Amino acid sequence: MISRHWRGLAKAECADGYVDHLRSETFPELSKLPGFVRASILRRTLPSGVEFLVITQWATLESIRAFAGADAEVAVVPEKVRSMMVEYDKSVRHYEVVE
Numbered sequence: 001m002i003s004r005h006w007r008g009l010a011k012a013e014c015a016d017g018y019v020d021h022l023r024s025e026t027f028p029e030l031s032k033l034p035g036f037v038r039a040s041i042l043r044r045t046l047p048s049g050v051e052f053l054v055i056t057q058w059a060t061l062e063s064i065r066a067f068a069g070a071d072a073e074v075a076v077v078p079e080k081v082r083s084m085m086v087e088y089d090k091s092v093r094h095y096e097v098v099e
Helices: 012-030 061-068
Strands: 002-010 036-046 049-058 085-088 093-096
Touching: 002 012, 002 061, 012 036, 012 049, 049 061
Parallel strands: none
Antiparallel strands: 002 049, 002 085, 002 093, 036 049
């Protein structure tokens, strides 16, 4: 299994809207893709906004490419989300799940 990690810093006033977007749009779409296993949202409040770490788990790197494209390291960040962010990762990190 592969764990995909992406970090973004949301504007404080957009933080709840970002979580709503993940729950109502992103995660339902991901759940339709073969190889998608699950997703988690981690958040913490900072002086500059609300930081999120979004972790998705996938069966294989090939299943991630079905979502992200040929370069699986490129972050998929819709325009709607970009406008909610102070800053965000342009690339993601993948980890092999050991346990």
